[in-house]
Amino acid sequence: MFSFIDEMDSKTLLIVILLVGIFFLFVLFAYYWRKSRRANRRYRDFSREIEYEKACRREVAGRRRINPRMKQDILERDDYTCQICGISKQFLDDLCPGLGDYLLLEIDHVESVARGGTGKDEDNLQVLCWRCNRKKGGKLTNEEVEEMIDYGIWYLEEQWEE
Secondary structure, eight states: OOHHHHHSOHHHHHHHHHHHHHHHHHHHHHHHHHHHHHHHHHHHHHHHHHHHHHHHHHHHHHHHOOOHHHHHHHHHHTTTBOTTTOOBHHHHHHHSTTGGGGOOEEEEESSOGGGTOOSSOGGGEEEEEHHHHHHHTTTOOHHHHHHHOOOSHHHHHHHHHO
């Protein structure tokens, strides 16, 4: 079958075997080099996606962030009163002195960050109690939350009148 091998001398046969071996090593190297480049490209693309997502999160966090001094200004502007249910620090202090300090008031975005609102514009910020803020989330408007609630200053005033 391979009669030409019998006709070669040992040096020529050794050279042919070495050349075939080098050729197979080159093919093997090329295969793994290409495979690693593909994996590196996938890793690089994946890293870029992660960096893009991080940049988006940082941008949203920047729009969500509210300056502490601005928070205090908003609380004073709205007289420590929830803009949806009307519960206020003063109302609770009138019921029992010191009770208003336990009212959890939060600063909320009128137009949510998800819809493009920012924390840099004072006109886009309002005071809400924690219950109204949780109900509102990032999807509802003040009017929609107001229709849903069965608590607040109006409810308490009705209870006192009865």
